[in-house]
Amino acid sequence: MKISHCIILVVLTALPFGSVCEAQTVIKQACEQSFIIPKATGRYLWLPIQENAPEGKVQVILDGMFQMEQNVRMARESVDYYVPLDLQPYQKGGSLRVCVQNVPTGSICFSKIAQNDDVNYELITEKFRPEYHHTPMRGWMNDPNGMFYQDGTWHLFYQFNPYGSMWGNMHWGHSTSTDLVHWKHEGVALAPDVWGTMFSGSCVVDHQGTAGQGKGSVVAMFTSSRPTPFGGDVQAQGIAYSTDGGKTFKKYAGNPVLTAEDKDFRDPKAFWNPEIQKWNLVLAVGQEMRFYSSPNLKDWTYESSFGTGYGCHDGVWECPDLMKLQVRGTDKQKWMLICNINPGGPFGGSATQYFVGEFDGHRFTCEHQDTRWMDYGKDHYATVTFDNAPDGRHIALAWMSNWQYANQVPTMQFRSANSVARDLDLFEYEGQTYCGVTPSKEMTAARVKGNGKLTEACEAVIDLKSSATITLSNSKGEQVVMTYDAKKNEFSMDRTKSGVVDFSDAFPVVTTAPVYGKMKQLRLFIDKCSIEAIDAEGRMAMTNLVFPTEPYTSIKVQGGKATIYNIK
Ligand code: FRU
Numbered sequence: 001m002k003i004s005h006c007i008i009l010v011v012l013t014a015l016p017f018g019s020v021c022e023a024q025t026v027i028k029q030a031c032e033q034s035f036i037i038p039k040a041t042g043r044y045l046w047l048p049i050q051e052n053a054p055e056g057k058v059q060v061i062l063d064g065m066f067q068m069e070q071n072v073r074m075a076r077e078s079v080d081y082y083v084p085l086d087l088q089p090y091q092k093g094g095s096l097r098v099c100v101q102n103v104p105t106g107s108i109c110f111s112k113i114a115q116n117d118d119v120n121y122e123l124i125t126e127k128f129r130p131e132y133h134h135t136p137m138r139g140w141m142n143d144p145n146g147m148f149y150q151d152g153t154w155h156l157f158y159q160f161n162p163y164g165s166m167w168g169n170m171h172w173g174h175s176t177s178t179d180l181v182h183w184k185h186e187g188v189a190l191a192p193d194v195w196g197t198m199f200s201g202s203c204v205v206d207h208q209g210t211a212g213q214g215k216g217s218v219v220a221m222f223t224s225s226r227p228t229p230f231g232g233d234v235q236a237q238g239i240a241y242s243t244d245g246g247k248t249f250k251k252y253a254g255n256p257v258l259t260a261e262d263k264d265f266r267d268p269k270a271f272w273n274p275e276i277q278k279w280n281l282v283l284a285v286g287q288e289m290r291f292y293s294s295p296n297l298k299d300w301t302y303e304s305s306f307g308t309g310y311g312c313h314d315g316v317w318e319c320p321d322l323m324k325l326q327v328r329g330t331d332k333q334k335w336m337l338i339c340n341i342n343p344g345g346p347f348g349g350s351a352t353q354y355f356v357g358e359f360d361g362h363r364f365t366c367e368h369q370d371t372r373w374m375d376y377g378k379d380h381y382a383t384v385t386f387d388n389a390p391d392g393r394h395i396a397l398a399w400m401s402n403w404q405y406a407n408q409v410p411t412m413q414f415r416s417a418n419s420v421a422r423d424l425d426l427f428e429y430e431g432q433t434y435c436g437v438t439p440s441k442e443m444t445a446a447r448v449k450g451n452g453k454l455t456e457a458c459e460a461v462i463d464l465k466s467s468a469t470i471t472l473s474n475s476k477g478e479q480v481v482m483t484y485d486a487k488k489n490e491f492s493m494d495r496t497k498s499g500v501v502d503f504s505d506a507f508p509v510v511t512t513a514p515v516y517g518k519m520k521q522l523r524l525f526i527d528k529c530s531i532e533a534i535d536a537e538g539r540m541a542m543t544n545l546v547f548p549t550e551p552y553t554s555i556k557v558q559g560g561k562a563t564i565y566n567i568k
Contacts, residue, residue: 031059031099033110039091042116044084045098048109049164050075051412056103058085058163063094068191072163074100074109081413082114082122083138083163086187124413128529128547131457132446132567133400133417134183136173140165141416142406143267143319143382144397145172146189146203146220148246149389154180155246156397156418157189157220159200159382165415166407170197172222174246180395180421180442181568189220189249190240195256196226199235200267200319203246204279204297205388207272211241211297218242219297220249221281223266224256235265237283239297257298262286267319269384270297276361282320282337287313289320289339293361304363306337311353312371314344319382322359323394328427328436335359336426336435337366338374338396340382342403346373347511349404350381356426356433367433374435376513377493377543378402379530380419394424395440400530400543405504410547411529419543420525420532427539429516438538439523443567450566456551459565460524461536468559472526472552474499480546482533484522484559489515491522491540493533499548507545515540522560526552 037045047058055071067090072083090096103109114121119137129135140161148155153176160173172190175183190198201222209215220240225233236256240249258268264286273280273293281292281300288307292300307317321338337355345351352374357366374383375398383398398419401409409415421440426433447459454460454472462470466486473479481494495501496508521536528551533542555562 033100035098037096043088046082046114046121047072047085048075048079048112049073049081051080057101059099060090061097062090070163070169074103076107079112128411130417130527133527135414135417137185138413143200143399145200148203148387150205172198181446195224199223199225202269204270213241213243218246221268221270237268258300264316269321273361282322284317284320287317306364310366312341312344315341317341321384325426337364347378347509348506349402352383354435375541375543377511379545380543396422396424404506408503410500434516436538437541439534446568447565448568452564454555457527461563462522462560464560471556473554474548474550474552476550478548491515493542493544495544495546498546513540513542
């Protein structure tokens with residue numbers, strides 16, 4: 001639906017600006033362009049974006065009082081796509097204005113800005129938008145955050161820039177699902193505040209109401225990150241409560257609840273530890289993980305640190321998770337610490353490593369010296385699990401991208417998707433204990449019989465006898481070649497000729513994984529821009545993005561038999 005453009009007032013002077021607009025005269029001086037927002041014409045102000053434009057500032061001012069400011073690549077010469085500025089929180093009566101700064105007068109955005117109620121306004125149909133993987137409707141997404149399950153609903157929050165498809169302005173976006181396959185967009189859950197933008201974190205269901213908000217309330221714990229005038233950021237941990245099952249959150253007035261001098265001090269993962277009858281917290285701090293405990297999620301006691309001498313240290317440790325898992329086929333349980341790292345991944349950039357060992361609520365001890373990766377693809381990062389999942393399950397989602405090129409991948413109005421849901425456990429192989437990664441049963445439930453032909457969003461199940469080569473290709477000669485070498489116990493995926501690969505030198509690669517045991521069945525989750533290759537018994541996982549200019553229509557299997565399912 002086309003609507004009328006809504007420029008009402010153009011102020012031509014561009015003078016320095018204080019952080020608070022107290023009087024209309026100040027606003028007039030401050031803004032290169034200022035728009036009075038008439039309530040009647042709609043809830044959203046549509047901001048025209050040009051991705052290669054420098055960031056300008058967009059500010060909301062209500063009755064002369066500064067409300068918020070975002071960095072936005074306002075279009076100068078041409079419009080790539082639109083993002084919505086949701087005016088509803090400010091449409092309470094009073095005079096509402098939006099100021100645009102640091103964007104030259106005469107830029108195209110000033111004639112294209114629009115206001116209406118239509119959530120589908122100028123929504124681009126993108127050929128690489130996945131069909132059965134979660135993506136934000138518009139804007140940038142990175143890490144999954146604060147995932148929890150309650151009363152039949154899976155909640156997924158995520159690092160979100162609502163104002164463009166590149167990293168910045170970090171909010172927590174929110175989506176919900178009842179089957180881990182179909183997701184509903186719920187909007188923004190946490191927005192930046194005086195302590196800074198909202199970096200990654202976790203949610204817990206507080207069954208006993210220890211935080212004072214009642215039994216079953218949900219507590220989110222996040223990092224606020226605020227730039228300092230001297231460069232760098234100050235990172236601190238805050239909490240927010242939800243007493244309506246995760247629909248809305250209220251930030252705790254006593255934030256931050258945990259501070260430190262460390263430069264990288266972030267990504268809190270909290271969980272209830274019945275063994276000490278307290279909450280535990282794992283925080284990523286530079287190249288170590290720090291453990292804390294608390295009776296109420298507000299007062300935290302430092303317990304210990306883990307990291308020196310273990311695993312990969314070729315980058316910064318981020319997004320931890322810690323859980324007790326069953327060792328398959330035994331009555332043993334062990335702890336596993338997830339440690340995402342960037343850079344330093346096995347094929348460059350970001351990846352997920354893990355450590356197996358023991359944790360007594362105070363200290364983590366690791367039982368192996370070697371570095372272990374949860375997924376041997378290039379696009380599997382920031383992996384964390386849902387709190388409060390039923391039946392003792394530990395279900396992980398990853399961000400399917402890599403910091404080496406996440407901002408450049410050839411999508412437009414949205415960037416990035418999550419992996420399919422995967423259940424984690426442990427298995428033994430040659431005297432060592434490894435992480436098992438199995439597609440969640442909800443993925444099997446989503447299968448429907450198609451006509452047996454490869455489609456651009458399907459699952460290909462390959463039954464293997466021994467070594468095999470699987471080739472996906474299209475009529476343009478673009479192809480992905482996967483090889484299972486049963487002698488070497490290795491699986492590899494070659495995406496060097498997979499389609500669009502030239503947006504980053506780091507993209508065209510062959511990734512190789514060890515397989516701990518013989519693979520009898522390989523499951524390939526193929527969607528518009530990704531392939532997840534997972535051993536049906538969970539002893540190998542590899543996640544890679546691919547951008548074919550036309551969908552792959554052919555699958556050739558030498559040494560095995562493929563069955564294709566459509567995904568509902
Ligand atoms: C990981 C990460 C986190 C941080 C977030 C910021 O991808 O760098 O450590 O909280 O992204 O968006």
